[in-house]
Amino acid sequence: MASATLTYPVIPGYIPEAAADFSDAATRRRLSPAAVKGFLGIIDKWNLREPEARQLLGGMSTGSFYALKKDPKGRILDQDTLTRISLLIGIFKALNILYSPKLADAWMTLPNSNPMFHSLTPLAYIVQRGQPGMVHVRQLLDARRGGQ
Numbered sequence: 001m002a003s004a005t006l007t008y009p010v011i012p013g014y015i016p017e018a019a020a021d022f023s024d025a026a027t028r029r030r031l032s033p034a035a036v037k038g039f040l041g042i043i044d045k046w047n048l049r050e051p052e053a054r055q056l057l058g059g060m061s062t063g064s065f066y067a068l069k070k071d072p073k074g075r076i077l078d079q080d081t082l083t084r085i086s087l088l089i090g091i092f093k094a095l096n097i098l099y100s101p102k103l104a105d106a107w108m109t110l111p112n113s114n115p116m117f118h119s120l121t122p123l124a125y126i127v128q129r130g131q132p133g134m135v136h137v138r139q140l141l142d143a144r145r146g147g148q
Helices: 025-045 050-056 062-070 079-098 101-109 122-129 131-145
Strands: none
Touching: 025 050, 025 079, 050 062, 050 122, 079 101, 079 131, 101 122, 122 131
């Protein structure tokens, strides 16, 4: 049985970028400072407390979190943490495309009637479900951005 090869349409002037390889230590070293800076900016905009911020990072210890805040450039994130921050940055971006700045910043902590959230705020949903919850929220917002 012959194997099939997927081909994609050629779009003039568009060169797709490969996704960053978060398993590569050099890539994590390069991306970590910007990721930490972005994450700290997001938690500030969303007005999150330290325990909520630590939960978004997978339950990071208080000591590790304060070390991260104290020296954002001195920490190389692991693959899981970098993936979580990447998802949160995508959520942040989608919210700011969809809504006014005030609503975009408050959305994560507001009650949401979408059945997906089971009467939780989007933040509580993400904290409860971890990285899969982040993916679900990101997909929801990306679908809304696409008009679906």
